[in-house]
Amino acid sequence: LSPRVGLQPKIWLVGTRVTPLISYWFLKEPPFTKLSEISHRLESFYTDRFGQGVVEVIKDSNNVVRTSLQASKAYLQITYLEPYFEKWERRRRPTYFERCHKIKRFMYATPFTRHGKAHGDLQDQYKRRTILSTQHSFPYVKTRIRVVEREQKVLQPIQVAIEDIEKKTRELSAAIAQNPPDAKMLQMVLQGCIGTTDIVLNEYGVPIDKLQNKLKICFHDFSKKCADALVLNKQLILPDQLAYQSELQKNYAEFTRRMAPIMGGAPRTNDHKELVTQAERAVAVAAEIGPVTSV
Known part of the structure; x- marks a missing residue:
């Protein structure tokens, strides 16, 4: 607790x-x-x-x-x-x-x-x-x-990987959802690293059972949350942290490249830029709309 x-x-x-x-x-x-x-x-x-x-x-x-x-x-x-x-x-x-x-x-x-x-x-x-x-x-x-x-x-090892990814995704979600945003907490979560491996895939890089497919979905969710967190962090940092932000985005690009066999499709050098751009657009639209009150 x-x-x-x-x-x-x-x-x-x-x-x-x-x-x-x-x-x-x-x-x-x-x-x-x-x-x-x-x-x-x-x-x-x-x-x-x-x-x-x-x-x-x-x-x-x-x-x-x-x-x-x-x-x-x-x-x-x-x-x-x-x-x-x-x-x-x-x-x-x-x-x-x-x-x-x-x-x-x-x-x-x-x-x-x-x-x-x-x-x-x-x-x-x-x-x-x-x-x-x-x-x-x-x-x-x-x-x-x-x-x-x-x-x-x-x-099993693949279940351990799934559990770790899900936990990290929840931590990212909680850090992003904080109001007001906490830059230190967000950066602590972003600094976390993750190991990758291809042992859970077959020789063609295609999932072969339910657990492997679940791991693939977890990586998709995790990658999206990382992109959202990078966008938020970019808005919170001071000018002297621009190099830090650049390093985070570089690491994220490397992460998406290594995850390409698991997430499907050939890796592209601008994949991370597309995800970050989409997240930035979503933030801009949300800012224009303003707070939404559910009834």
């Missing part, structure tokens, strides 16, 4: 010194609390309770093998969570307030590869999504709630 709402960590406890069974808890912390602060505080609390050398903090969010743990120790696994919404639920919660209240499902993601490393090349990058359901909805009168359900799903 946003720092203004508060950090949502998941606490995992195991070991006979704490409980005979695995126990999951969900904590709500004050805004702007760092995960390292929570880890240090809880480690100190249980060390004072059980003694030195008993408490051990697991520093990753991977699945823990029970047989590798010592029953005489108390283990803590602390992970940052964010609210989880299905697509239909996201549509029913359009406002910021609705997406921060009456929440019972949270998720965290763990990147991994088949070779044992956490990160690798795009074609080897998998992600394990863990969804936790709490006993009560947040916000709640208590800051600690027990987790009552846990489910996991493994995302």
